Amino acid sequence: MGYRLSKIYTRTGDSGTTGLGTGERTRKDDPRIEAMGTVDELNAVLGLLACEPLPEDLTELVVRLQHELFDLGGELSLPGMVLFPEARVAELEAILDRLNETLPPLKEFILPGGTRAAAVAHLARTVCRRAERQVVRLAREESTERLRPVIGQYLNRLSDLLFVLARTLNARAGVTDVLWQKRAASNEKG
DSSP: OOOOOSOSOOSTTTTSEEEOTTSOEEETTSHHHHHHHHHHHHHHHHHHHHTSOOOHHHHHHHHHHHHHHHHHHHHHHSTTOOOSOTHHHHHHHHHHHHHHHTSOOOOSOEESOSSHHHHHHHHHHHHHHHHHHHHHHHHHHSOTTTSOHHHHHHHHHHHHHHHHHHHHHHHHTTOOOEEOOOOOHHHHOO
16 A cells, blocks of 8 residues: 555545546546445445354454455456455355355245344345446456456355355344245235
8 A cells, every 4th residue: 555544535526536546537437436336335234244243253254255345446446456366256156155055955035134134144245246237337348457357256256155144144043034925916906
């Protein structure tokens, strides 16, 4: 890091632009800024999840994910820089497989809920999916030198992991997942 923030407001964004880590200025509604902002939002939701009373191993996982998202956001803010290790995708897959092995097979769609912590994990999952969509949109405009595919791959696996994490949180709390119940058309007319 070249410098630390000592002054929070700079007024440089008053014109609708913001600075990337490279120093270049871009619109605040640029697809890269949208992706960076959503990754930041996801990190904030994970911070909320980390405040919940979680099993220690899952708290450690959530905090690890927060650090990884900060690294990922750093690479988004520094187009062309490699800051995010590609190995993290495989690491997420291993964690996902390990957690999923402990869960009963899923035969129905589930609704976000069960425990509060599981609901927050589902919220994080939906924000993660939005971040992934924004990275896909950005990838249509950027070269792979400025946006490596690993960024989208990581977000894709992370959203899957957050789904399994929500189920794991419910299971460890002894709460069943909230199953979606299809309503018959005749029941909805009343």
